[in-house]
Amino acid sequence: MPPSASSFDRPDLRLAPAGDGDFEALLSLRLAAMRESLERVGRFDPQRARERLSRGYQPAHTRHILRRGELVGFVVVVPREDGWLIDHLYIHPSAQGEGIGSWVLSQVLADADAAHKPVSVTALKHSDANRFYQRHGFELQAEGEWDWYYLRAAR
Template structure:
């Protein structure tokens, strides 16, 4: 990972549109312009990291401070790189820092998104939900679920 630069915003906005499209279409909420513009409007290079794999752009993640801890936002990986452990490696890195500082982490994920399982494996639990979003919370030190540990030990 490397710190994001303002010039990264368009690549991240495009990746967001690609990654979120299936879930947003399933929920009847996909608008290509809006999905990109929401990223541009909320982009903070200061709190964002660019994920690289083999020296190339692979994704992004934002860890934004809040009054109660941090918000994990804009965590996108190129579809071809999903399911290979890269997302787990990024989460382990980020969460080791929030654990060390004693901060909780919140995020939201779309209803029905397979990303929810990744977050659950890393200690996130559902706090609230509505028809579109699931809001999740991870207290400091919450480790992987037992089933994830068992799978790792096999």
């Protein structure tokens, strides 16, 4: 079941289940995390961001990323027949660059490896997220108008 809450040498961090009432807080976090990248390509639109997140908001697959009890991000991992999809992974700008995303991804990938599942993810073109996912073993599979599509094979 994606992702579990293990420490991975970061006792200040933990994952916690999200609930139905968390949507607005997570939307606000997503807007803050994506604003710069989306503005860079002329695509920042809070209404579109709300619609995209609301279409796929599934509390059962959503985990808060907490640093010393404070919400600093969230991850959504959706199980599919052909593997797992990281549908969202956002870290608030005030917490970026601290290894939190790598910590979260290491847990997701360890759980995927234990289940022998491939993991896919989509990243906005020209976003720093592309280098991040490539560093973690994801390989580019396809290119869309605005996004790049990655896969990390099952292990």
